[in-house]
Amino acid sequence: MSIKRGYTSAVLRVDLTNGVIHKEPLGETFARTYIGGRGFTSRLQYDLIPKDVDPLGPENVLIIAPGALTGTPAPSSSRFLVAGRSPLTGILGDANSGGFFGAILKRAGYSLVLIHGKSPHPVYLWIDDDHVELRDAHHLWGKDVHQTTDAIQREEGRGFRVAAIGQAGENLVHLAGIIVDKDHAAARTGLGAVMGSKQLKAIAVRASKSIPLSDPATFNQLVAELREIERTDKRAQDFKVRGTLGTLMDHHTVIGALNTRNYQFGQFEGKEKIDNGALAQYLVRTTGCYRCSLRPDKYCRVGEGEFAGTEVGGPEYSTAVAFGSAVGNDNLAAILKGNDLANRYGMDTIDLGGVIAFSMELYQRGILTKDDTDGLELEWGNYHAMLELIERIAFRKGPFADLLANGVHIAAQGIGRGAERYAVHVKGMTPAPLDARAVKVYNFRYAVGPRGADHLRISAPGGYALDEVPLLEAAEKLCYWQGIIAIPDLMGLCKFAYTYYTETPEKALHRTLDIVPALYTAATGFELTSDELLETAARVTNVERAHNCRLGLTSKDDTLPPRFTEDPMPAGPAKGKVYDILEPMKEAWYTVQGWNTETGIPKRERFEELGLKDIADDLERHGIDIS
Numbered sequence: 313m314s315i316k317r318g319y320t321s322a323v324l325r326v327d328l329t330n331g332v333i334h335k336e337p338l339g340e341t342f343a344r345t346y347i348g349g350r351g352f353t354s355r356l357q358y359d360l361i362p363k364d365v366d367p368l369g370p371e372n373v374l375i376i377a378p379g380a381l382t383g384t385p386a387p388s389s390s391r392f393l394v395a396g397r398s399p400l401t402g403i404l405g406d407a408n409s410g411g412f413f414g415a416i417l418k419r420a421g422y423s424l425v426l427i428h429g430k431s432p433h434p435v436y437l438w439i440d441d442d443h444v445e446l447r448d449a450h451h452l453w454g455k456d457v458h459q460t461t462d463a464i465q466r467e468e469g470r471g472f473r474v475a476a477i478g479q480a481g482e483n484l485v486h487l488a489g490i491i492v493d494k495d496h497a498a499a500r501t502g503l504g505a506v507m508g509s510k511q512l513k514a515i516a517v518r519a520s521k522s523i524p525l526s527d528p529a530t531f532n533q534l535v536a537e538l539r540e541i542e543r544t545d546k547r548a549q550d551f552k553v554r555g556t557l558g559t560l561m562d563h564h565t566v567i568g569a570l571n572t573r574n575y576q577f578g579q580f581e582g583k584e585k586i587d588n589g590a591l592a593q594y595l596v597r598t599t600g601c602y603r604c605s606l607r608p609d610k611y612c613r614v615g616e617g618e619f620a621g622t623e624v625g626g627p628e629y630s631t632a633v634a635f636g637s638a639v640g641n642d643n644l645a646a647i648l649k650g651n652d653l654a655n656r657y658g659m660d661t662i663d664l665g666g667v668i669a670f671s672m673e674l675y676q677r678g679i680l681t682k683d684d685t686d687g688l689e690l691e692w693g694n695y696h697a698m699l700e701l702i703e704r705i706a707f708r709k710g711p712f713a714d715l716l717a718n719g720v721h722i723a724a725q726g727i728g729r730g731a732e733r734y735a736v737h738v739k740g741m742t743p744a745p746l747d748a749r750a751v752k753v754y755n756f757r758y759a760v761g762p763r764g765a766d767h768l769r770i771s772a773p774g775g776y777a778l779d780e781v782p783l784l785e786a787a788e789k790l791c792y793w794q795g796i797i798a799i800p801d802l803m804g805l806c807k808f809a810y811t812y813y814t815e816t817p818e819k820a821l822h823r824t825l826d827i828v829p830a831l832y833t834a835a836t837g838f839e840l841t842s843d844e845l846l847e848t849a850a851r852v853t854n855v856e857r858a859h860n861c862r863l864g865l866t867s868k869d870d871t872l873p874p875r876f877t878e879d880p881m882p883a884g885p886a887k888g889k890v891y892d893i894l895e896p897m898k899e900a901w902y903t904v905q906g907w908n909t910e911t912g913i914p915k916r917e918r919f920e921e922l923g924l925k926d927i928a929d930d931l932e933r934h935g936i937d938i939s
């Protein structure tokens with residue numbers, strides 16, 4: 313049975329190999345079981361991408377899913393997921409973006425887009441409401457994201473929203489992301505390279521429709537309530553003014569957890585030159601995604617000096633660190649230039665900064681010399697070398713950049729000579745700027761994230777204080793909030809607005825567990841209780857775990873890099889701290905999840921509680937022990 317309200321009813325299936333485009337109805341049972349967004353992408357990754365698929369081969373499937381409320385009048389309902397086997401990590405891959413593209417895709421009529429195969433020549437996917445075509449993209453191949461977006465909008469009209477790859481995606485750089493509306497990024501796990509491998513340069517979408525709602529009056533009432541909560545929430549209003557850069561860099565400095573020189577230190581002596589206060593000299597305006605009233609995102613311009621003329625939507629906190637303290641650089645204009653290059657070439661700034669910082673540490677230690685780096689002098693703070701390296705990585709120019717383009721894990725293996733000891737990653741992914749030694753329980757999330765060292769799958773208000781709580785109790789709290797944090801991913805809402813930047817945990821819970829299910833019901837006509845919503849979140853988490861277990865991952869892969877587990881923090885407020893709770897925390901985590909405490913694999917019983925008997929059976933067919 314197809315769905316008429318809230319969701320838009322079509323699943324768009326595109327086979328690039330033979331150019332066939334097909335639409336089918338979105339099944340009601342599937343929609344109600346997985347809600348949308350990450351629920352759809354994670355289940356379909358399990359179903360459509362078998363164990364031995366090469367991330368850059370035609371069998372990989374690019375799955376795009378707005379959330380259940382994306383594109384509705386709900387506040388900050390801009391988010392959508394892109395997913396597929398990750399070239400960066402080789403495991404479950406997905407990336408979440410805001411902007412306008414996801415909302416317009418949904419309003420054009422699509423709750424799900426599945427892209428199979430590989431085109432024999434460069435194409436882009438053109439969607440104008442019900443009309444869908446593959447169009448030739450020879451003239452766009454080789455262009456950066458901004459040039460591509462401008463060219464499509466020039467040809468088709470400014471009403472088209474564009475998700476595109478830059479040269480990094482074309483060159484199969486494992487750090488490549490998909491850049492949306494020029495300055496928003498579905499950045500993580502290298503899915504830009506998946507698009508590149510399929511010779512799919514861009515997706516352009518225009519919509520003339522709005523999303524039909526089952527009960528518009530109730531929906532609008534709930535939206536008004538959400539707006540009022542946001543308007544009176546001091547934390548949300550502070551975030552509106554300071555954004556991620558202002559709220560996080562100060563705090564992480566105070567607790568000594570700011571990634572500095574490849575996580576060697578937790579405070580940066582040049583912090584005041586690259587923080588939110590310093591950014592004021594370049595700030596042109598603040599901006600935001602579809603239906604966001606907070607609008608804390610920055611748009612900056614460099615007016616004079618070496619980087620005069622640079623304009624960029626950003627930087628977010630993670631990017632300011634990636635091209636700033638992580639590489640010992642206190643030149644803010646160079647950070648903006650790095651951000652602009654990353655957006656144009658289409659790369660994830662966290663992993664890009666991670667691999668550059670890693671190289672600089674190897675240079676510091678003499679493991680790399682100018683002879684290894686194709687002539688680059690990778691001293692800390694050498695922003696010219698950093699910018700040069702960003703460009704070389706995007707084009708895989710020279711053997712050194714070509715190696716770094718595969719991400720920090722593969723690069724470390726290629727370099728050898730003990731380099732792996734300094735590679736800060738989990739399962740191939742670079743963590744966020746918050747040092748795990750300073751905030752231990754909370755940053756256990758890096759060890760067990762299904763995408764790798766992830767900061768977006770697990771989070772908890774007051775989470776930094778969990779280090780003072782008995783481990784099992786701390787793990788329970790983290791596990792509960794893992795479910796809450798998944799709700800925006802399922803619904804297509806922004807985590808910042810609904811959870812992270814909410815004054816009290818009670819307010820975040822009221823929004824996610826009372827108002828969001830009611831919004832879903834008002835949109836779709838389907839009843840949904842808060843318990844059912846949390847159960848769906850747990851179902852999705854376990855599907856993701858099963859995906860990686862089928863690939864052979866077990867508790868041995870839930871780990872943290874030696875930087876955190878072996879090197880005591882040398883200075884600052886976290887001085888002397890080392891990550892010394894990994895094993896007990898794993899045991900507590902597996903216990904609260906209902907997973908085997910030895911292997912970290914979910915048990916059949918847990919799968920069956922969540923309605924995932926088919927996955928339990930499939931894992932057993934693959935010889936995985938789920939007892």
Ligand code: SF4
Nearest residue numbers: 388410600601604806
């Ligand atoms: S808070 Fe930022 S990321 Fe979230 S919807 Fe608003 S502008 Fe977009």
